[in-house]
Amino acid sequence: MTIKDLAAQTGYSLGTVSRVLNHQPHVSEQAREIILRAAEESGFQLNSNAKQLKQQHGTSILAICKSHQNELFDELLVSIQARIAGGPHPLTVDYIDENENEVQRAVQLCREKKPLGVLFLGGNQENFRKDFPKIEQPCVLVTSSAAELSFDNLSSVSSDDVLAAKMAIRHLVELGHRKIVVIGGSRQTSDAARLRYRGCLEAFRECDISFDEELDYETSRFTYLAGYHAAQALLERNRAFTALFAMSDVMAIGAIRALNDAGKRVPEDVSVMGLDGLTIGEYTVPRLTTVVQDVEDLAERSLELLRCCIEDRGSACHEIVPITLQSKESTQRIR
Amino acid sequence: MTIKDLAAQTGYSLGTVSRVLNHQPHVSEQAREIILRAAEESGFQLNSNAKQLKQQHGTSILAICKSHQNELFDELLVSIQARIAGGPHPLTVDYIDENENEVQRAVQLCREKKPLGVLFLGGNQENFRKDFPKIEQPCVLVTSSAAELSFDNLSSVSSDDVLAAKMAIRHLVELGHRKIVVIGGSRQTSDAARLRYRGCLEAFRECDISFDEELDYETSRFTYLAGYHAAQALLERNRAFTALFAMSDVMAIGAIRALNDAGKRVPEDVSVMGLDGLTIGEYTVPRLTTVVQDVEDLAERSLELLRCCIEDRGSACHEIVPITLQSKESTQRIR
DNA sequence: TATTGTCTTGGAAACGTTTACATTTTTCAG
């Protein structure tokens, strides 16, 4: 059943049928009604390949997600999907490898799929600086600011990483902690790690705490295992500490496990903080105190920004969504 | 840059270029080489819309995932995606609503996207029985057996749900438990819940334990919150129990939280078992004892089955993948 | 009535492939 059959069946021409199906003007009420009914009755289904071939652009939103191993992205994706479902623009997700250049990959995918717009979940500033110009579609970089980049089809939505780390450290300081350990991902490859680390340093300075280099642990990634090993390594350094800040929730959970395995209780012996606000933070015992980046907010704003760029051809915009500190059970006032 | 440009550029005809690009025979080595190089150099990208329009079928694998809220499916999807990445058949994922009919949705999606094959993540036997015939593509139903259904384009890969539940109960019994609580999702809407419940009953019978109806709690879903409320409700019934079996890991984790909140220690006061073998079971304190459905296995086998059906037009096949019991910290011998 | 403009419709050319068929070239047995 094609548009042609529909035309033959109703006695109208191809052009008219197409106009009806696309809700275009210049069609009489009568024609619209007849054709719509015929389409309904025959279970007509438009061939999107033909449509896209002709129009030279697809109808979907493409999400490019760096690595499978990021729980925050998982939650974000779920939230984005929920918002987009049922709408006119289906979501396509492509996972790419950790050490692949996401922008280069994007230009390839854009050429092939011709999406209306693309959402980058995670991404490295440097890669954008180098390879972005080849992309014509509006894009938004989520969870990482692109404010320093000046491409007028690149927007971004992120939380203030510096502030987030600051809030975490300040919270620990307010609870009386002075010897605070920091663990995070690679500051060389991750913008987030770099910014959060800066936040930590600023917080320490503002609180007049001299930060012991020995209490800093930089690992390659933000995973559970990385957190576990980091905490373990820190314990082996034999420096006393009463609190630990991990730059991601899963890392914090790994760290808690390592502390437990070493006979330390959380929060009695060591207070632990995470950053992200994942659902699983609620599952752990004790519940994880963390700095929350609201996933719903992030999803909502990034989609909204993308929509703006697509519809109005409005230009780039860089948003910061608010973060909140959620104090739960893994931190306590120092004894 | 189209195939036509490539033809003009190399001096060959459209047909020859197309044959080269599709690795078809009847092309001279020389032509193949020249054309391939030209394609490489010019960064040529085939227009998949044109291709699919002509061929009348797409090239992708479609995964239809029932509900966003299933961690097992998330892990499965990651594993499937990893296997499929880089191959000739991209994966498209569509999440559908909990109470939508997945098969009806599938026929719609198949009409539109014309995938090579479809993977159902979760699904209700009844829906298949009713609406499946309209689907022409090979399909495989994952994590739920379709052995009772006789469509020769429907295969399935699952673990033995009855056995899984049996193993869990037996393990608890072997640890000396007699008063065992069972919580699970709706047996009316979920095949898994029904089968696992049957497994429990059989295990109890085989172990000569009379199962107290008051120790059974059927909730609507398999979530953390459902687990939490179920455990809470069971505690309020004031029946003594020393062990709890939840039909999913997240439920078990919710139950542990409820027990903790009520002042019960796990595993000292109550042993808790889950079923699934999710990664997050490792994150909890105590680590969750569970019956593991190997995600890698499930992914591997389902993809293999689908591939067979697509390539050889081989017919339906129903596989059971082995499960294993992973004893960790949330269960212990009764005191 | 003649002229203009607006609304509705029909017709046909694209979009970039694949593929069946036609044609040319090569190979090789007799």
Next chain:
DNA sequence: CTGAAAAATGTAAACGTTTCCAAGACAATA
């Protein structure tokens, strides 16, 4: 050499839309 089969290549028609342009119908204006 000849002729025929096989291999390589070219040609053109599809696939199902959208969209531009032309044309017809009708009303309003001069």
